[in-house]
Amino acid sequence: MQRSEVIEQVKHYIAEVILDGDDTDLNEATPLLEWGVINSLELVGLLNFIRRQFHVDIPSEKVTAEHLANLATIAELIMDQASEVR
Template sequence: MDRALVLRQVKDYFTGRVLDDIDEDLDEYTPLLDWGFINSLEIAQLVAFIHVTYGLDVPPEKMVPAVFQNLQTITQMIMEIPLPVVH
């Protein structure tokens, strides 16, 4: 997967679904948790987005606040999940 593409897709997800198409100051280091842009419901919806978009299941050990701090940490988590093996 291309990191820049994943970052853009995650940003587009947040801009469209979480921030109601307002992204004036949203960059990859915007503190999503600290600024209240993301909560447990948003995390559940983001995990569903990751599954639908990339075919990845977020493992339980990745379901920690540090992973959802900003777009960069979310993108990094997506990049670290192994792609599913197709038989």
């Protein structure tokens, strides 16, 4: 699993499901929580998407602002959790 692929898949999910298809200004450093792109309701959907798409469960202690700040940190979280499963 490549970091860039993970970022693109999460970006596509956020653009399509949360932003109604608009990925304008959405890049790996966009502050998702700070800008209100992800709230508690969207977070549940995002975690379900990660579970289905990447076969990774994110433990509750990892569901923090630090890990969900932007696409880059989300991708790192996914990749870290995937490597722990192996």
